[in-house]
Amino acid sequence: MKKFLLICIIAFVLIYNLISSIATNQLVGQNDTYFTKVKEKEIYIAKNGKWEKLDIVGVNLNSAKPGTFPSDNLVSEDDYLRWISNIYNMGANCIKVSNLMSHNFYNALDKFNKNRESPIYLMQGIYFDEKYLKDGENPQSSNLNDGFITNIKLIVDSVHGNPYNYNKPDIVQFYNTDVSDYVIGYTLGIEFAKHDIIYNEIMNEKEKYNGKYLYTNDKASSFESYMASMGDYLLDYELESYKKQSLISYIGSSSYNIVSGQKNPVKNTFIEKDDRIKNQNYYFNPENIKSKSKLKTGLFATYNIYPSYNEVKEYVDKMDYYFKKLNNNHKIPVVIGEYGIPSSRTGGDFNMNSDKIKYIDEKEQGNALVSLYRAIKSSGCAGSFLFEFQDSWSRSSANTADSKILDRSAYWSDAQTYSQSFGLMAFDPGSGKSVSYVDDSIDEWSEKDIVSKNKDMSLYAKSDEKYLYLMAKLSKDIDLSKDDIYIDLDTTPKSGVKKSSQFMLNFEDNVDFIIHINDIDNSAIYVHEYYNRFNFYLNKKDNQKRPDLINHKKDMDVFSPIYIEVRPKMYNTSNGEEEAIIHETGKLVYGNSNPNSLDYNSASDFYVGKDYVEIRIPWGIINFMDPSTRQIQDDFYEVYKIKPIKIKDIKIGMTLNSEYKKVRLKSESFKLDTWLMPNYHERLKESYYILQKELTKISN
Structure with missing residues (x-):
């Protein structure tokens, strides 16, 4: 009898694993509306008729080069094609952009991936215009809501190659290249500031959201319910317009609260007396937004984490613990959307190895990035995006912004501004070489x-x-x-x-x-x-x-x-x-x-x-x-x-x-x-080659 039971158990396990394997690796042709999906804590992608686990090895890319600001959209298709090639050759499999890029970028992405067996994928960001929040406007006001919906439609239309989208008056480019085959998902919104979320809870009633694809649990804030409704709109618009579903991600602002175990470190007498919000979390937690069965792709959480963040600083020597604790707190996959170290003569607070040396050279930048990448990898997170591929002359940091003419900052390189130097590629002065x-x-x-x-x-x-x-x-x-x-x-x-x-x-x-x-x-x-x-x-x-x-x-x-x-x-x-x-x-x-x-x-x-x-x-x-x-x-x-x-x-x-x-x-x-x-010339930094050695070693 015992022998019979043992045989039955073994048979059951084998049949269960076979069914599970078939379910996981089912032919994508049975449903061609999506090619990415979430299963438990992992992300999968359809390849060669079956589902394969996707570990995202990503890089953030911006739209600036010397002499231009990101909003100018003056980077050429050839520039983007060269940069995408460098990113791919480094060992990355995905690029993330924070908002709609110039049509030159999407043309270059399509051209690079054409007939390529292993393409480089795109995580497309959809920006929430925070400048109105700084003016004190209600985040859920009709003005901001209409603008957010317009941007959602504009970006979905653009990546699908719809050239007739003129809903946004400052966009006059033709987006007639369909890159949707490479878009694995969308990150919706920004990393919302704590005070903006508090203000939202004061201005709006807390209500659960129950939509077509998404809903919120009992713990969700008013703002999390609002963002769930925006995700629902995006999913419905893309499926109805283009018969496609993509992954959806929200950028969490609660990593420190999760890791430290603190519910709300903010103490405010006014808030404590307000019954509507005194027990409400003052941060955005993606875990409170849930998916329904109609969403075949799934949700994942994104966090932007730098070792210099005030809250993260106390964990700078145990970032592996930090990432692991964050990942274990979620039931959905966790992706680190940004992690970065600048190579800068005033690196200061980003310097992870020395109290005496305040600069960060390119070698130290590379070694620190590898250390962070390994910590993320060992934590079980579903992937990460390094910030960022190229340096940005136009940026100013808080400690230098008052000392320069901001309208001219893109026309010279300020070695004193650390935020210009997060890239793996430098723009050095001079045509071909420096003087x-x-x-x-x-x-x-x-x-x-x-x-x-x-x-x-x-x-x-x-x-x-x-x-x-x-x-x-x-x-x-x-x-x-x-x-x-x-x-x-x-x-x-x-x-x-x-x-x-x-x-x-x-x-x-x-x-x-x-x-x-x-x-x-x-x-x-x-x-x-x-x-x-x-x-x-x-x-x-x-x-x-x-x-x-x-x-x-x-x-x-x-x-x-x-x-x-x-x-x-x-x-x-x-x-x-x-x-x-x-x-x-x-x-x-x-x-x-x-x-x-x-x-x-x-x-x-x-x-x-x-x-x-x-x-x-x-x-x-x-x-x-x-x-x-x-x-x-x-x-x-x-x-x-x-x-x-x-x-x-x-x-x-x-x-x-x-x-x-x-x-x-x-x-x-x-x-x-x-x-x-x-005048300038491009140069891949020492950090690029250090990271390339790490990434290609893993992929091989």
């Missing part, structure tokens, strides 16, 4: 680059869309244990002094900046304290209250280190309030900046050769607001804000203080160039 590299060669310098010289030394200068380059060449070998090299810059007619007691220097002009090269570890740029933007902002509020206490004078004999805030004051549950983190951004990084060198360091600022020193100075450090139009920051204390003024040149001088004598090379004028459109 100069700080490295072990000075072949790029010629007589025409000399600003001034005497029998002891010569001073050279060049510039481009990212740096002011300087080269000091001596008539003797350099010994930094005995030689101090000072290069002085007079940039603004509004400030500066003709002497520095602390450095024992005298100048012909009113100097604003001093570059001091004295050894490999401690060389730095110093700013005349009257022109010190960091300290001006630091004391601005106090000085506005008591202007009589301002002790800054135009002729003050003080030069200060140059600092930048890399993280504002923050609060996290584990450590409580943490002070802002500042970094001496004027401190120069020694190394070789030539990408073709074996000892390449992308963050390097200066290099010392046998008888020369090469230096490259980011425009932002010396207070340029837009080098393309020669505009710098005005006198802070005269206008009491950051305001631009135009200049024509920089006066540059040099002093050599050696063991036995001090030699002065008097300052001379270096005329600044202007440009309407920047």
